[in-house]
Amino acid sequence: MSAPANAVEFAGAAFAYRERDVLCDVNLVVREGEFVGVLGPNGSGKTTLVRGATRVVTPRAGVVRVHGVDVSQISRRDLARRIAVVPQEGVPIFPYTVLETVLMGRAPWLGSFAFEGEDDVERAREALAAVDATHLEDRDLSELSGGERQRVVVARALAQNTRIVLADEPTAHLDLRHAVSMFQLFRRLRDERGLAVLLVTHDLNLAARYCDRVVLLAAGTIRADGVPRDVLTAPLLELTFGTCIEVRLRDDGTPFVVAAG
Amino acid sequence: MTPRATPARLVVVLGVLVVVLAGVLLAAAASGPAGGLTADSRIVFQLRLPRAIVAALVGGALSICGATFQAVLRNPLASPFVLGVSGGGSLGAVVAILLGVPPLLPGVPSIPLFAFAGCLAAIGVIHLGASRRGHLLAHDLLLAGVVANSFFLAAMAVLQYVADPTQTARIVHWTLGSIQSSTVPLPVTAGLMAVGVLLVLVHANDLNLLSVGDETATNLGVDVTRARRHAFLAASLMVGAAVAVSGPIAFVGLFVPHAVRFFTGPDHRILLPASFLAGASFLVLADTAARAAFAPHELPVGVLTAVIGAPAFYVLLVRQRNRTTARTDA
Numbered sequence: 001m002s003a004p005a006n007a008v009e010f011a012g013a014a015f016a017y018r019e020r021d022v023l024c025d026v027n028l029v030v031r032e033g034e035f036v037g038v039l040g041p042n043g044s045g046k047t048t049l050v051r052g053a054t055r056v057v058t059p060r061a062g063v064v065r066v067h068g069v070d071v072s073q074i075s076r077r078d079l080a081r082r083i084a085v086v087p088q089e090g091v092p093i094f095p096y097t098v099l100e101t102v103l104m105g106r107a108p109w110l111g112s113f114a115f116e117g118e119d120d121v122e123r124a125r126e127a128l129a130a131v132d133a134t135h136l137e138d139r140d141l142s143e144l145s146g147g148e149r150q151r152v153v154v155a156r157a158l159a160q161n162t163r164i165v166l167a168d169e170p171t172a173h174l175d176l177r178h179a180v181s182m183f184q185l186f187r188r189l190r191d192e193r194g195l196a197v198l199l200v201t202h203d204l205n206l207a208a209r210y211c212d213r214v215v216l217l218a219a220g221t222i223r224a225d226g227v228p229r230d231v232l233t234a235p236l237l238e239l240t241f242g243t244c245i246e247v248r249l250r251d252d253g254t255p256f257v258v259a260a261g
Numbered sequence: 262m263t264p265r266a267t268p269a270r271l272v273v274v275l276g277v278l279v280v281v282l283a284g285v286l287l288a289a290a291a292s293g294p295a296g297g298l299t300a301d302s303r304i305v306f307q308l309r310l311p312r313a314i315v316a317a318l319v320g321g322a323l324s325i326c327g328a329t330f331q332a333v334l335r336n337p338l339a340s341p342f343v344l345g346v347s348g349g350g351s352l353g354a355v356v357a358i359l360l361g362v363p364p365l366l367p368g369v370p371s372i373p374l375f376a377f378a379g380c381l382a383a384i385g386v387i388h389l390g391a392s393r394r395g396h397l398l399a400h401d402l403l404l405a406g407v408v409a410n411s412f413f414l415a416a417m418a419v420l421q422y423v424a425d426p427t428q429t430a431r432i433v434h435w436t437l438g439s440i441q442s443s444t445v446p447l448p449v450t451a452g453l454m455a456v457g458v459l460l461v462l463v464h465a466n467d468l469n470l471l472s473v474g475d476e477t478a479t480n481l482g483v484d485v486t487r488a489r490r491h492a493f494l495a496a497s498l499m500v501g502a503a504v505a506v507s508g509p510i511a512f513v514g515l516f517v518p519h520a521v522r523f524f525t526g527p528d529h530r531i532l533l534p535a536s537f538l539a540g541a542s543f544l545v546l547a548d549t550a551a552r553a554a555f556a557p558h559e560l561p562v563g564v565l566t567a568v569i570g571a572p573a574f575y576v577l578l579v580r581q582r583n584r585t586t587a588r589t590d591a
Contacts, residue, residue, distance in 0.1 A: 051476075054479070054480055056476060056479055056480070076479065076482050076483065076484050077482035078482075079482070080480060080481050080482030081482070083480070084480070085477075085480040087474075087476055087477055087480070089474075091473075092472050092473040092474075092527070093331075093335050093336070093337055093472050094332075094337070094472050094522065094527030095526075095527055096469075096473075096526075096527055096528075097265070097526075099265060100265055100266075100526075100527075100528060101473075103265070104469060104470060104473065104481060105481070107466055107469075107470060107481045107482060107483070108481055108482035110466060112463050112464065112465075112466060112467070113462055113463060113465055113466065113530065114466070115266060115267055115268050115271075115530065160481070
């Protein structure tokens with residue numbers, strides 16, 4: 001059996017905003033059917049990693065490849081058919097409904113003045129069901145709570161029907177139940193559809209439980225990259241986050257992290 | 262909540278608005294001191310109807326431009342005049358009035374020609390000032406536009422100061438905005454508007470995504486700078502054509518898109534064409550009222566739209582607010 005194909009690959013990639021270096025010499029591969037968590041302190045470059053994969057920022061050095069092709073050679077629309085992004089924020093200035101918002105995920109597959117068909121609507125409704133938001137369908141996006149809105153934005157990414165999903169802190173505003181089911185959802189997408197998932201999060205324990213690999217970013221470089229048990233160790237985390245941290249092992253061997261203060 | 266945008270809904274909404282527009286045009290052609298439709302057919306077909314059609318084109322263009330600028334700038338308070346395109350046009354018109362330029366092109370007086378040239382120059386300056394390393398961001402465009410507009414207004418003030426009283430009266434009348442003084446050949450105006458409308462409509466889906474945010478639009482496959490540039494240029498071209506014909510007519514381009522959005526919802530595939538048709542009817546009605554109110558004298562329609570536009574806009578915003586509050590309370 002051949003190894004799964006590379007979905008996203010950073011090869012010696014460096015990113016900077018103006019003169020300020022944000023990420024240096026990043027070497028990272030996310031394969032098809034792999035669920036990778038990205039962890040690290042504020043300002044360590046996690047969001048830039050997501051932006052680099054979608055060519056929102058272009059590398060100052062090195063190369064980023066999607067499905068083996070240099071992203072600078074892929075058109076915007078083609079890229080949007082390969083990668084869906086769950087961004088941190090984005091509230092429209094006009095009162096679009098939840099269903100209209102999720103249908104925007106179909107845009108890369110539509111013509112310039114085209115309307116969505118019945119199959120697009122069906123896909124959008126499936127995506128809403130997957131994030132437990134079917135009941136919100138007719139509400140205005142601006143009236144929703146932060147957590148509800150976050151689930152709708154995830155649904156929009158699912159409706160995009162891509163092989164790669166990049167999620168930037170998709171559980172930041174979620175309650176415990178929805179945070180757990182969000183990780184379970186991404187795990188299921190990886191298991192059932194073989195998607196490549198890269199998820200930025202501050203929830204170390206859910207990442208430990210559901211991710212295949214976790215990547216620890218610190219000050220613009222990858223400090224560690226491996227299975228959760230190898231990366232989520234007290235010395236490494238204390239060094240990275242600069243606070244007292246306790247790591248216990250659960251019965252199945254998954255690490256469990258507590259900020260001891 | 263309004264039903265989501267489908268081709269069927271588009272047909273229904275536009276069908277209703279076309280019928281309304283036809284009725285309004287008929288009413289405009291039938292109203293006047295010289296009698297209704299039974300008046301001399303030359304009055305109906307050579308005076309009233311062409312004037313009503315010009316009013317429709319100007320009102321439609323300003324309204325679709327307002328809707329476009331609101332999405333392109335991500336600012337619901339944007340109007341077609343916020344970026345100074347019309348300011349450049351006004352400056353051009355003032356120069357023509359001051360210099361007393363004779364007609365340079367056969368059939369086109371110099372004031373609309375200079376106004377249009379002023380708009381084009383303003384578009385170029387604003388676009389240049391807003392572009393940054395190959396990107397065109399909403400706030401850069403707004404900044405460049407607002408600065409350009411202030412400069413044009415200042416330059417106009419200087420020219421008005423040196424103008425003689427007759428010239429000043431003409432300048433004031435022109436800047437109030439009226440359909441009455443329109444002297445540009447109708448096919449030219451209609452052609453420019455048609456090109457502008459089509460170019461904007463092509464980006465209807467992009468404008469939906471732009472109003473969510475640049476990064477989201479990018480991740481959904483939109484070349485953000487290209488879409489914003491095209492929409493800005495197409496809308497500005499229409500503003501230029503409208504201002505050249507009628508001067509800057511206030512409030513239509515701000516009020517109509519909001520009123521239409523209240524009924525159709527924010528989806529630009531319906532909002533844009535509906536704004537055009539609704540704005541067309543609105544300005545034909547306003548112009549007919551301005552013509553009839555103080556007959557035989559005429560009120561510049563720009564005065565009327567400004568006087569009724571501001572309170573109407575306020576009422577609309579309050580209703581919008583109440584609708585949202587009611588739903589949140591429920």
